[in-house]
Amino acid sequence: MTNALARLLEIVPAPSEPRQKDWREVERSLGVGLPADYKELVRVYGGSNWDDYLYVLEPGCPNENYDLVEWAERQAEDLEDLWEFERKPAELQVEGARVIPWATTDNGECLYWLARPGLEPDRWTVMVNEARGDRWEHFSVSCTQFLASSLDGALQSDILSSVFPRAAHELRRLGAV
Template sequence: MWVQRVIELTGWEPLGVSVDWAAIEAELGVPLPADYKQLYETFGGVFSDSGYFLGRDEAVVFDFLAQWRVALSVDGGSGLGGTSAVASYAIYAPGGKGLVGWGSTERADEYFWLVDAERPGDHPILARSQSGGAGDRYDMSTSEFLHRVLADADFLPFGIARYNLGTLFEAGSGGRPL
C-alpha cells in the first residue's frame, strides 16, 4: 500500500531491478523489510534532489551493503565499547542488535532500521536529524516513513515537503539504480 503511494506521489515507472535478496540477507543474517525490497526494485536513487535511498550497486557510494560494511568496520574499531557514534546504538553485526542504514538526506539526516537478530521480522526506524542526538524511533514501514518524508510538511523534523522541492525522483548510475 505505502510503496504504491510513493510510486503515485513521484509518478515513477518501476525499474523492475532484479536483486539477489537471499545473498544479501544471508550476509546480514536477517531478512530485510519486504517493502524496502519492493522500493529498491522500483526506485534505487534520489528523491527530490535531497533524499538518498540506499540501494544495491557495488560501483556506487550509495550502495546499501557497502555502506553497512564500512559502518560496521568503523563501529567495531571505534574504541567506543560497541556503541556507535550514531546515537547510542551499535551498528548491527550478524546475530546481534543494532543499526542498519538505509537512507539519508543532503541535510545530514540519517535513516536506520533497529535490527535485532532475535526479532527478524521487526524493523522499527531510527531517524536522526542533522542536529544529532539519539534520534527518533518510528514504528512504521520503510515505505510509509519515506512517503511521509516526501509528502508531509508536518513530519518534523524529517519532512522535506516543507521546502517545496517537489516529488521528483532520479535514478542513480545513469538510469540504473544506486
Template sequence: MQPWSEIEAELGTELPGDYKQLCQAFGVGEFSREVSVLCADETRVLDLPRWWRVLLKSDSSDGSFAPYRIHLPGTTGGLIPWGGARSDDWFFWQVTDGTVDEWPVLAMQVDVQEWSRYEMTATEFLHRILTDRTFRPHSVARSAFGPFFEPV
C-alpha cells in the same frame, strides 16, 4: 534485479519486504533531490552492503552511533543503514527479535547527534518525510511540485 540472497547472507538476516519492493521499483537514485535509499548499487555510491561494512568498521561503543551499534550478523539490537538525506540525516532499521517487516526505523540527525525512533516501515517513513511538512525534524517536504525521483 537486486541480489537479495547475497546481501541478506552477508548481513545474516532478511531485509524488510517493502524496502526490497522499493529498490526493485526505483533502483538507485534520489527522491526530491534530498533523500537517497541504499540498495544494491554497482557504482558503489549508494550500495547498502558497502555502507554497512564501512559503518561496521568505524563503529565503537562510544562512537557516533551510541547508544546504538551497527548490526553484527547473528545478533539483534544493531542498526542496518537504509538511507539518508542531504541534511546529513541517516536512516536505519533496528534489528529486533520481531519479524523483519516490523523493525523500527531509527533516524539520526548527525549535526546534533540526536536519535528519533519510528514504529513504521521504511517506505512509510520515506513517504512521510517526502510529503508531510509537519513530520519534523526529518521532513524534506518543501517542493510545490511534490515528491519526485531521479535515477543516479
C-alpha cells in the same frame, strides 16, 4: 504491493525499468534478511534520490557511493567506535539490537532500520540520526511508510531538513558516477 508502496506510487510515479536483485546473496552478505517492503521499493525505484535530498541505498547500486552492503559495513564500524564516546539511544540498549542503514541525506543524516532480536525484518521500524550529533528519532513505521508519509507531509522529522519534502516532488534514479 504494500499500502505504503501504493501510496508512494501515487505521490511519485515509478521509473519504467524495474531493478532485479539476488536478494539471497545480498542478505547473505549482510548476515540478515531484509524487509519485503524495502525489496519492493528497490525493485520499483532502485537506488534513488528523492526531492534532491534523501538517497535510498541499493545493494549493487550503479552509483557505488550508495551501495547498501558497503554502507552497512561502514556504519556498523563507525557506530561501534561512536558508542565508546556517546551513549546509545534507548532503543539500542536492548541486548542484540542494532541499526542497519537504508537511506542517507545530502546533509549526512542517516536513516536506519531498528533490528531487534527475535523481530522479523518486516516488523523493523525506522531510526534517524542527525549528521554531526547525537540526536536520534524513532518512528514506528516501515521504511516505505516513512518515505511515503514524509513526502505527503503526514510524518515530520525534527532532524531531517526543513526543505524536505519539496512541494513538487523530484525522483532521480542513481546511475553510475
